[in-house]
Amino acid sequence: MGIMFVVLRPGSGKADLRRVLRRAVGAGCRGRVLADAENPTVAVSGETSKLEPSGFQVLPGVREVLAVGRLAPQAPAGRRPAPAVVEVAGGKVRIGGDRFTVIAGPCVVESEKSLLRIARGVKKAGAHLLRGGAFKPRTSPYCFQGLGEAGLKALAAARAETGLPIVTEALDQRSLELVYEYADVIQIGARNMQNYALLKEAGRLAKPIMLKRGISATIDEWLMSAEYLLAEGNSRVILCERGIRTFSGHTRNTLDLNAVCVARGLSRLPVIVDPSHGTGVASAVVPMARAAAALPSHGIMVEVHDRPGEALCDGHQALRPAEFADLMRDLAAMSRVCGYRL
Amino acid sequence: MGIMFVVLRPGSGKADLRRVLRRAVGAGCRGRVLADAENPTVAVSGETSKLEPSGFQVLPGVREVLAVGRLAPQAPAGRRPAPAVVEVAGGKVRIGGDRFTVIAGPCVVESEKSLLRIARGVKKAGAHLLRGGAFKPRTSPYCFQGLGEAGLKALAAARAETGLPIVTEALDQRSLELVYEYADVIQIGARNMQNYALLKEAGRLAKPIMLKRGISATIDEWLMSAEYLLAEGNSRVILCERGIRTFSGHTRNTLDLNAVCVARGLSRLPVIVDPSHGTGVASAVVPMARAAAALPSHGIMVEVHDRPGEALCDGHQALRPAEFADLMRDLAAMSRVCGYRL
């Protein structure tokens, strides 16, 4: 239930007002005239989320249409609201609430051997989940696009050995089926944040989804994409801020921690932060990870690689295992004063 | 064949240079040292498109990695370059070269009756193709998402009556199959510009593809997405600039005509302009359409609706049929002096 204000130009006549009222009523809403010589207004209330403001904007005499934020997420009619804490792997890990969850691993799974090496390192340092891409969206069709199912198998092997649940990305309907079989959390990447077909399919699955923010998505668009998942019945949704595109030159993206604060205010969904993509520069990852903890957000996802110079993808933004272990120590020390449980 | 310059810090030793050289050679490239006290450099030449600059950035002593634009589009190895003119509907319409092509119609197909009414209008005014969405990507899952196949059938009926080939959007693999059956040109929308699975499937089809630029895609990313189509064998690709996201408040997007000039310089693919989404304001559509013609670009795609106040989508940016007819007269008059054939 929202409200819209259709403000007309001074001197608009009764016929103009009547046309506005008629459209409001025609859409099942209620319209009331606010007589005001300078700014005659019709207040339209009811199910305004179904009204296009443009339907009023094109009417004669209309100057501006103002609407109270029409966002209504996390509560599709007749469903319970999404939980504030998302259970992963049968409750082995919980994301949200007062917990700060750390997801770590290589950008892309390069081989089972190298993955195991990295997985052991991040486990030892205290990570809660293991990340690694088996299907990689790449700007160029000629770049390495991931190992596919072999990558998923390597992730499963690493889980078997370390006990860490795994987060990995699904790119399309086809990979989604495979990823569903192996992953504990299914990642929808930034490029796919508005791939609605994929969102709808993911919304029907019984696994938690981590939805990354598109590179220039507004917070409202991000929450609306989450709503695609919720509307299909999957309420285990985790949001992930990963940097927006600005004019920045020294960093790959601009990690938008403002957005984390705002999203937490607008939504019950847990919000984690990816400082690796958000900065694209290894030297900025640790400070920004600490910043994400200080807010606090609900966790971070960081790229770790033991041989960044040989990484097949994004080695410049990967932490070395020792740097990651130092970061984990920082996060543990901060937890006492920043109000989260690591 | 590209070239990269790996610049080291002053005082870097021979070991540092050797490490850089080794990596260059290891990737099948050639490295040459440029002795320079202040900026010792290794010039790396060969197949540098397969090298990640980050592989050098993480080496000790490296200060900066500079690379000549590594973009190599429109010529997958062993294929002929994409044609500069795209044939549509068996040559009935040609897009590119010195032609200026006008695509017009409603944002979304609302009913066969209303579509026919609009189609007759734009045909009479001189449009070359008819547009109209049957599958609509919508930010909110609760908004009207198009008539689906019924919309495609209405488009086919309008084509049968007016003779205008049709352009309509495919959203995902499922709708792509349906759209392929009906459309003359398949549109990939801005939100899907980096939906690589969809691009690959579209790249295997024997119909021209119109690839809209993502809302914050760089020109290089846009051309790389086109390359996904070309790499699969579909060389009939038309680019469409539709506005980028900036801090603009009065317009929905910022129509980026600079990008049209640049893309024409970098690529042989035809580039058309969508001033309806690019501005989001009906009063700016005509001037910006004229601007697109003056460059000249290879055409425009504009939204036309005879009852914009009742449009189910984006009525505020639709031209009325009479406004569209005036625009067509302008474009015809300009053609003589702006060097295009309408």
Place this chain on the structure above:
Amino acid sequence: MGIMFVVLRPGSGKADLRRVLRRAVGAGCRGRVLADAENPTVAVSGETSKLEPSGFQVLPGVREVLAVGRLAPQAPAGRRPAPAVVEVAGGKVRIGGDRFTVIAGPCVVESEKSLLRIARGVKKAGAHLLRGGAFKPRTSPYCFQGLGEAGLKALAAARAETGLPIVTEALDQRSLELVYEYADVIQIGARNMQNYALLKEAGRLAKPIMLKRGISATIDEWLMSAEYLLAEGNSRVILCERGIRTFSGHTRNTLDLNAVCVARGLSRLPVIVDPSHGTGVASAVVPMARAAAALPSHGIMVEVHDRPGEALCDGHQALRPAEFADLMRDLAAMSRVCGYRL
């Protein structure tokens, strides 16, 4: 006279409403309650331009404050509105209305000799005014910053020979006095668009001012800066769009022709376009200049240099005299069909 809508949260009590009303009345405005269970609202009307929305936002129960665009430019109380046509050099040139004015010349005055050479060229090709910087704002303190008064003297000499009125930039209060003595139109550059002290001083001068849009200024901010000039009594104000900062990589800025359309709708002030800074790439200057004419805007300002490789500033975006002459021929041919007088 504006209107604001202070929307409260559902369930807000009478005390909340009363607090809102009290503040409205305290500011000399009128408040009326709109009873609406879901969205109780107070409509505040009167001199709302003096009200800070934040004064309401911080009150308990307030959900959102919506205001009709509070911009009221070009008519300081008790003054006549700014003229739509700006007279330059005693009426020798008029900018605005149905005229399309061309301003051309080097980025910076390098010597009297080279300026005269260029000035003769642009005069012959049909330019209406000569541009050239004597005081240059430079990002680095170590770059060439212009010839100062010697540059102004060279401009005066070029005017004496060619008859072209001159446009040149003032950087600060000190240079403003000098520029005032020599220039026919005083330019306030993009970096100084919100240098209010400079605007106020320029507002007191009896010479036309060309106000460039700041690199990330909204249209409202741009018009408000113009208002600083108008408020001081100088109504001969020309707006100049020169490109905004986005994520663009191939061009220096993104020339925002959308903004030209919008500014023309919101303001009576003439709006001209600078495709040289707006693109930063010589090959894009001519197409974008043509686009600016097709809208139409009220003119263009372009950089011309006969030896761009030796230019002390921005040679990469300068047209050669022959290219400029070709552009003038294009603009003349387009004038007949685009509705402007050259």
Place this chain on the structure above:
Amino acid sequence: MGIMFVVLRPGSGKADLRRVLRRAVGAGCRGRVLADAENPTVAVSGETSKLEPSGFQVLPGVREVLAVGRLAPQAPAGRRPAPAVVEVAGGKVRIGGDRFTVIAGPCVVESEKSLLRIARGVKKAGAHLLRGGAFKPRTSPYCFQGLGEAGLKALAAARAETGLPIVTEALDQRSLELVYEYADVIQIGARNMQNYALLKEAGRLAKPIMLKRGISATIDEWLMSAEYLLAEGNSRVILCERGIRTFSGHTRNTLDLNAVCVARGLSRLPVIVDPSHGTGVASAVVPMARAAAALPSHGIMVEVHDRPGEALCDGHQALRPAEFADLMRDLAAMSRVCGYRL
């Protein structure tokens, strides 16, 4: 001493190379040819900071000009580098190094009485400096622009009572003289970051300068503006990040903590953070202030007001004194684990 690589197109001839060499030598630099069939290159070394890349770009055959970051800040020839710690008020406060400095106070000085009330509160909570604007840059000429010298006197009175040194903004050459008399740190605001005349004057004064980043300034531009101060001899420069303009809707700006990390890497100057302007939303100020401390940065500047609903400026982003006191407790608790001294 820098290096540039002028890359020519394949097939460029000796004449093309010779022209590049000649220009390099003409500018007092050294040029060496790198024979490479696909990418013939001239490496230009020496004082490249005086070379415009465009001088090469316009030469025939040139494809691209790559330059190693030509930024050379903080060390004007013959001067000592800027100190890493800035002494304020005769060493009473030091900004930089391992200190975290907190500057707090109202956006604008509204009256001596209200300022004293707020100053006592922030002093008690542990702030190190008092902020408050006496000269306010306002987008609209019709808004309250500060109390002028009366505001400065009120600040001096508050300093006398609380012992807090004061930070206040100078807008132009005139206010700079007054502010110099009263302030302990002179603020140059975001709108004036490229007001070079003001920077030069401030660079001649014997007081520390806090230079805010322009709303869309790159980090390089920001450091170059600092260089204007350094070049005039004032080496006590503090940088202040205060949010950049993006497409954000829920927040006024996007606080760019990435930039703080980068600026600290490129420069020795202290970098503090303004979460009040950087978010524009009171509820986000505390989390973002904590994030700034976690990096760590060298401090924060926050707006505090005891009656935000009545504030004459920016009340929506002000903390209440009790919220500020809580923040100070958080910052003290974090200091032990985040490696700074409060």
